[in-house]
Amino acid sequence: MESQTVPEGTVSEKTAVILAADYLNKLAGERIERECRSRLDEGCTELVLDLSQTDVVNSIGVSILLGVIDSAANAGAKVVFSEVNESTAELFDMLGVSRHAEVVGRDPAL
Numbered sequence: 001m002e003s004q005t006v007p008e009g010t011v012s013e014k015t016a017v018i019l020a021a022d023y024l025n026k027l028a029g030e031r032i033e034r035e036c037r038s039r040l041d042e043g044c045t046e047l048v049l050d051l052s053q054t055d056v057v058n059s060i061g062v063s064i065l066l067g068v069i070d071s072a073a074n075a076g077a078k079v080v081f082s083e084v085n086e087s088t089a090e091l092f093d094m095l096g097v098s099r100h101a102e103v104v105g106r107d108p109a110l
């Protein structure tokens with residue numbers, strides 16, 4: 001998993017981009033959660049979780065992502081899931097994740 005702060009002028013000075021692993025389970029989810037909390041503590045107001053390499057998100061991964069959304073909301077920050085594949089986008093819709101965070105699919109129609 002990689003993390004980077006977006007360069008000034010790209011999106012926002014306060015945006016962090018976090019790259020997720022290919023399988024978002026408990027272990028990968030906890031790494032994402034730690035990184036997101038760290039970025040929120042640094043003052044980021046937008047967390048972009050890049051799921052371009054993520055093929056599968058299991059139930060524990062979804063639960064952890066909901067915790068990230070809650071932490072971000074409490075800090076006054078926004079969460080965006082980017083490059084989400086179709087099956088994960090459907091899962092996020094079905095479980096209500098997309099009601100609390102922006103979901104941007106690989107396919108522009110998502």
